[in-house]
Amino acid sequence: MTTLVPILGDQLSHGLASLRAVDRASAVVLMMEVAEEAAYVPHHPQKIALFFSAMRHFAEELRAAGWRVDYVTLDDPANTGDFTGEVTRAADRLCATRIVALKAGEWRVLEAQQGWPNVTLLDDDRFLCSIDAFADWARPRKRLVMEDFYRLMRRQTGLLMDGDQPVGGQWNFDADNRKSVPKGHRFVAPIRFAPDAITADVLALVASRFGNHFGSTVSFGWPVTRADALTALDDFITHRLAGFGDYQDAMVTGEDVLNHSLLSPALNLGLLSPLEVCRAAEAAFHAGTAPLNAVEGFIRQILGWREYVRGLYWFAGPDYTARNHLGATRPLPALFWGAPTDLRCLSEAVDATRRNAMAHHIQRLMILGNFAMLVGTDPAEVHRWYLAVYADAIEWVEAPNVIGMSQFADGGLMATKPYAAGGAYVNRMSDHCKTCRYDVKQRTGPNACPLNSLYWDFLARHEERLSGNQRLWRMYDGWRRFSPDEQARIRAQASTFLARLG
Numbered sequence: 344m345t346t347l348v349p350i351l352g353d354q355l356s357h358g359l360a361s362l363r364a365v366d367r368a369s370a371v372v373l374m375m376e377v378a379e380e381a382a383y384v385p386h387h388p389q390k391i392a393l394f395f396s397a398m399r400h401f402a403e404e405l406r407a408a409g410w411r412v413d414y415v416t417l418d419d420p421a422n423t424g425d426f427t428g429e430v431t432r433a434a435d436r437l438c439a440t441r442i443v444a445l446k447a448g449e450w451r452v453l454e455a456q457q458g459w460p461n462v463t464l465l466d467d468d469r470f471l472c473s474i475d476a477f478a479d480w481a482r483p484r485k486r487l488v489m490e491d492f493y494r495l496m497r498r499q500t501g502l503l504m505d506g507d508q509p510v511g512g513q514w515n516f517d518a519d520n521r522k523s524v525p526k527g528h529r530f531v532a533p534i535r536f537a538p539d540a541i542t543a544d545v546l547a548l549v550a551s552r553f554g555n556h557f558g559s560t561v562s563f564g565w566p567v568t569r570a571d572a573l574t575a576l577d578d579f580i581t582h583r584l585a586g587f588g589d590y591q592d593a594m595v596t597g598e599d600v601l602n603h604s605l606l607s608p609a610l611n612l613g614l615l616s617p618l619e620v621c622r623a624a625e626a627a628f629h630a631g632t633a634p635l636n637a638v639e640g641f642i643r644q645i646l647g648w649r650e651y652v653r654g655l656y657w658f659a660g661p662d663y664t665a666r667n668h669l670g671a672t673r674p675l676p677a678l679f680w681g682a683p684t685d686l687r688c689l690s691e692a693v694d695a696t697r698r699n700a701m702a703h704h705i706q707r708l709m710i711l712g713n714f715a716m717l718v719g720t721d722p723a724e725v726h727r728w729y730l731a732v733y734a735d736a737i738e739w740v741e742a743p744n745v746i747g748m749s750q751f752a753d754g755g756l757m758a759t760k761p762y763a764a765g766g767a768y769v770n771r772m773s774d775h776c777k778t779c780r781y782d783v784k785q786r787t788g789p790n791a792c793p794l795n796s797l798y799w800d801f802l803a804r805h806e807e808r809l810s811g812n813q814r815l816w817r818m819y820d821g822w823r824r825f826s827p828d829e830q831a832r833i834r835a836q837a838s839t840f841l842a843r844l845g
């Protein structure tokens with residue numbers, strides 16, 4: 344009587360519910376490298392290598408812990424290329440009488456799992472808020488305000504709480520976290536992990552099979568085991584957490600990481616748990632090595648945003664990624680795949696993405712996402728790009744951030760207003776404009792920063808739909824203060840740019 348336990352690439356946790364539910368002596372763990380997962384969107388080669396390497400290391404650890412593991416490599420000639428084919432083949436091969444699996448992190452794969460024979464699907468309990476608990480919170484509400492959810496999570500977990508009050512007397516220290524970086528400030532580079540023999544094999548495999556995908560693997564240095572991930576966590580807590588809050592929204596030319604943690608891939612693969620990461624940050628505050636604005640800001644990203652977007656993804660339903668509230672239809676501009684652009688902010692963000700399979704939050708939201716939305720890109724194309732290019736992209740976390748937060752394609756389920764910005768924002772939060780060929784202060788003319796006319800054109804295009812939004816009142820007031828001639832010049836400038844964008 345063999346029980347088959349399929350474990351997917353983002354389920355690399357030793358305490359997995361499916362492992363807890365079976366008897367080690369009669370279970371066989373199945374892990375599968377499958378072509379469909381690697382290519383249903385053209386994933387960045389570094390992302391594919393990260394998943395395969397972490398999977399191979401995890402299989403080794405399971406074997407060392409006494410599990411029988413059946414591991415199907417991508418180049419196995421018998422590999423059918425998809426999860427269902429491999430699960431069916433393994434069930435036959437091992438004469439399995441039942442299958443016990445953890446529910447996948449996206450609708451597409453969950454639907455496939457539901458078709459597996461004799462399968463028991465278990466809830467993924469590696470999150471601090473269950474899907475049902477989020478739905479109970481969300482159902483009676485008109486607006487799903489993240490801050491309300493976050494305070495509930497603070498109370499439930501006791502993180503940064505003093506009885507029923509927030510430590511420091513305030514729930515949120517975001518107002519302290521908008522500083523620009525002083526000239527000459529030095530950031531401590533994050534720890535990188537040199538590829539071992541397993542990773543080197545995987546990098547060679549990925550180069551031969553997916554070398555034509557956008558992205559480089561040269562900088563590969565991700566933690567691929569739990570031990571490495573714990574070292575990366577310690578490195579962040581020791582060297583970068585203290586400055587996390589101050590420069591959280593900043594962008595600096597040539598600085599890919601600043602004080603960010605780079606922990607999202609390890610968290611999303613399951614190498615680290617969200618609670619242990621939050622507790623490590625909280626301990627640094629209590630030890631006096633990191634200030635409250637930094638620790639609260641960091642914990643809010645994980646306890647608040649990460650749990651909130653996961654709940655929202657499942658609450659919103661399987662059609663969420665098809666939403667297109669603003670009716671945007673433009674194909675994704677070629678610059679997202681590395682075609683040259685002379686906007687410095689965009690070239691920096693795309694280049695970091697190409698080199699590292701990573702860009703930090705403000706680059707994703709306010710540079711790349713903002714540009715895609717201002718030019719009217721089809722949100723489904725934007726979603727597929729983000730899913731492909733980032734090492735941490737799993738649909739449950741990527742889709743709400745892209746469809747909801749960055750493209751306003753869900754019509755405000757997640758964000759209260761579109762995150763739209765012109766050049767002034769980029770100039771305030773970064774040093775990019777100083778070395779850009781465009782003049783950020785100009786709206787029209789050959790040297791004007793294109794973001795300025797695109798921003799006003801976006802507001803004008805969507806005036807009927809958006810001008811009733813209270814949070815956009817000031818922006819529409821600004822637009823109406825322009826003379827009709829100036830409005831026409833701005834729109835003509837945007838239209839010329841859009842025509843050239845093709």
Ligand code: FAD
Nearest residue numbers: 603604605606607644648649704707708735736741744749
């Ligand atoms: P830090 O700045 O150090 O933050 C700490 C942790 O908080 C992150 O590791 C992450 O786990 C969590 N976090 C922070 N912001 C968010 C958020 N908005 N949603 C969920 N978790 C958050 N994050 C992903 O993990 N996968 C994605 O595919 C993804 N796609 C995104 C797409 C867009 C358009 C935007 C605006 C954001 C996206 N994010 C995504 C959220 C965020 O940008 C990344 O989590 C972050 O940049 C990862 O880098 P870090 O680990 O250094 O984060």
Ligand code: DLZ
Nearest residue numbers: 351352353375376377380381447448449
């Ligand atoms: C992202 C990814 C890739 C590139 N390849 C695999 C794979 O070959 N095998 C696997 O088990 N998982 C892979 N993954 C992660 C899955 O896409 C992820 O588990 C699903 O999106 C479900 O959340």
